[in-house]
Amino acid sequence: MQAVRDGTHWLLKLDENSDLFEAIAGFAEREGVHAATIPFGIGMFYEASFGYWDGARYQPHDLTGRQEVVALHGTIARADGRPSIHLHGAVSGADHRLVGGHVLRAKVGVLLELAVDTFPGRSFGRPMVESVGLRVLDLEPGADV
Amino acid sequence: MQAVRDGTHWLLKLDENSDLFEAIAGFAEREGVHAATIPFGIGMFYEASFGYWDGARYQPHDLTGRQEVVALHGTIARADGRPSIHLHGAVSGADHRLVGGHVLRAKVGVLLELAVDTFPGRSFGRPMVESVGLRVLDLEPGADV
Amino acid sequence: MQAVRDGTHWLLKLDENSDLFEAIAGFAEREGVHAATIPFGIGMFYEASFGYWDGARYQPHDLTGRQEVVALHGTIARADGRPSIHLHGAVSGADHRLVGGHVLRAKVGVLLELAVDTFPGRSFGRPMVESVGLRVLDLEPGADV
Numbered sequence: 001m002q003a004v005r006d007g008t009h010w011l012l013k014l015d016e017n018s019d020l021f022e023a024i025a026g027f028a029e030r031e032g033v034h035a036a037t038i039p040f041g042i043g044m045f046y047e048a049s050f051g052y053w054d055g056a057r058y059q060p061h062d063l064t065g066r067q068e069v070v071a072l073h074g075t076i077a078r079a080d081g082r083p084s085i086h087l088h089g090a091v092s093g094a095d096h097r098l099v100g101g102h103v104l105r106a107k108v109g110v111l112l113e114l115a116v117d118t119f120p121g122r123s124f125g126r127p128m129v130e131s132v133g134l135r136v137l138d139l140e141p142g143a144d145v
Numbered sequence: 146m147q148a149v150r151d152g153t154h155w156l157l158k159l160d161e162n163s164d165l166f167e168a169i170a171g172f173a174e175r176e177g178v179h180a181a182t183i184p185f186g187i188g189m190f191y192e193a194s195f196g197y198w199d200g201a202r203y204q205p206h207d208l209t210g211r212q213e214v215v216a217l218h219g220t221i222a223r224a225d226g227r228p229s230i231h232l233h234g235a236v237s238g239a240d241h242r243l244v245g246g247h248v249l250r251a252k253v254g255v256l257l258e259l260a261v262d263t264f265p266g267r268s269f270g271r272p273m274v275e276s277v278g279l280r281v282l283d284l285e286p287g288a289d290v
Numbered sequence: 291m292q293a294v295r296d297g298t299h300w301l302l303k304l305d306e307n308s309d310l311f312e313a314i315a316g317f318a319e320r321e322g323v324h325a326a327t328i329p330f331g332i333g334m335f336y337e338a339s340f341g342y343w344d345g346a347r348y349q350p351h352d353l354t355g356r357q358e359v360v361a362l363h364g365t366i367a368r369a370d371g372r373p374s375i376h377l378h379g380a381v382s383g384a385d386h387r388l389v390g391g392h393v394l395r396a397k398v399g400v401l402l403e404l405a406v407d408t409f410p411g412r413s414f415g416r417p418m419v420e421s422v423g424l425r426v427l428d429l430e431p432g433a434d435v
Contacts, residue, residue, distance in 0.1 A: 004409065004429045004430060006298060006408075006409045006410065007298075008154065009298065009327075009407055011365070011409070011414075013427055013428075037154075037184070037185070037260045039185055039260065039329040039330070040327075040363035042378040043378075050237070050241055051213075052237060052241055053211065053213065066343065066344075066345065068342055068390075069378065070361050070378050073216075075187075088187040088213060088214065090216070090380070092340070092380070092389070092390050094342050096340055096390065097242065097387070097388070098242070098243040098380050098388040099237070099242055099243065100213075100215045101213040101215060101237045101241050110343070111426055111427065113427055115327045115329065115407075117154055117260075118151075119149065119151045120151065124156075137256065137258055138147070138158075139149045140147060140149060182301055182329070182330075182405045184329040185330065195382070197382060197386055198334065198356065198358065200356065216360050216361045216380070218330040220301070220403050231403070233332040233360050234360065235360045235361070235382070243380070243387070243388040244382070244387055245382055245388060246358040262299055263296075265296065267294065269301075279400065283292070283303075284294045284301060284303055285292060
């Protein structure tokens with residue numbers, strides 16, 4: 001992975017075969033990023049799964065084969081002492097039609113250009129909210145206490 | 146709504162049932178934001194309408210039920226003394242296929258994570274351009290005078 | 291084209307009939323931008339072609355007629371002494387369904403609002419990588435030498 005920054009604004013280049021979540025988590029750990037947005041990513045996936053939340057679970061849609069990454073957006077927080085990465089995205093294949101949703105997993109094909117904007121000194125949380133059944137972003141953990 | 150900032154870079158968390166345009170307009174009024182980009186939003190809508198401009202009007206596509214928000218991008222300006230918010234976006238449902246366009250209205254489902262980048266000291270305009278039939282962004286109101 | 295900035299953060303308004311790549315390249319040349327991200331663009335195209343990389347070439351999907359621009363993301367680098375612009379995007383037409391991929395060409399319809407974040411003092415490269423058959427972003431040209 002290549003990674004360059006200007007202030008709080010980063011651009012990463014993820015390499016072919018990288019696991020998307022592992023690569024971003026590794027970057028966050030190395031650079032001490034506990035709070036960030038991921039404005040966009042473009043490139044290709046060669047394998048991916050997108051989820052639709054039906055209120056009880058993520059219904060998955062699995063894709064194999066190269067796909068153009070057309071949308072990819074998210075946030076980096078901390079949960080259980082590790083990076084917690086929330087991504088939504090969409091891809092297009094040979095028919096050029098877009099499919100996507102909540103990103104469950106993805107492997108990079110060819111390359112992925114990914115922007116990250118950090119919030120230095122902050123740590124976002126992502127606690128499980130039982131009434132929802134999902135982990136939910138908390139921008140100010142402890143602020144309600 | 147939670148809202149945190151680092152310089153000109155904000156991240157908001159909109160709550161379930163929020164009206165998307167009212168929530169962003171309320172934020173803009175409270176914080177005095179008259180010029181900004183909305184790089185992305187992710188989360189869910191439980192109701193939304195997307196428009197396609199046919200040259201004379203927006204042909205609407207109404208959705209009910211929970212949808213994953215996969216694309217959401219826009220700008221904040223001022224028009225008629227109020228925030229003027231322009232958003233395009235797309236969502237996916239249980240079939241994981243994306244539908245979208247110009248966002249006419251939306252209600253947040255579960256949550257929406259939304260980034261905002263402000264241009265302090267600026268005020269973008271969005272005057273009606275009669276020849277087009279639409280309000281059109283003006284980055285430097287008065288500059289042509 | 292209108293263009294305003296706050297530090298490294300720009301917002302451009304491209305006019306109807308503009309060629310997307312020529313307009314961005316002209317901006318990059320005028321402002322000396324050799325390294326940047328394009329977080330998003332919204333507005334309309336009236337003509338566009340999106341490619342799917344099949345491993346050997348881009349299979350094109352050509353669209354005519356007005357389309358809502360729902361996703362548009364990319365990077366600006368330098369190659370052969372000129373701006374090298376990589377864009378992925380998607381549009382929706384009257385059926386509100388999204389089609390997209392690697393942007394091969396596009397003409398602006400009505401207007402296009404486009405954000406650009408620059409990396410001052412940097413120059414990204416986009417050398418041809420023969421083993422891939424594509425130009426690939428290099429964030430630190432010469433760093434491996």
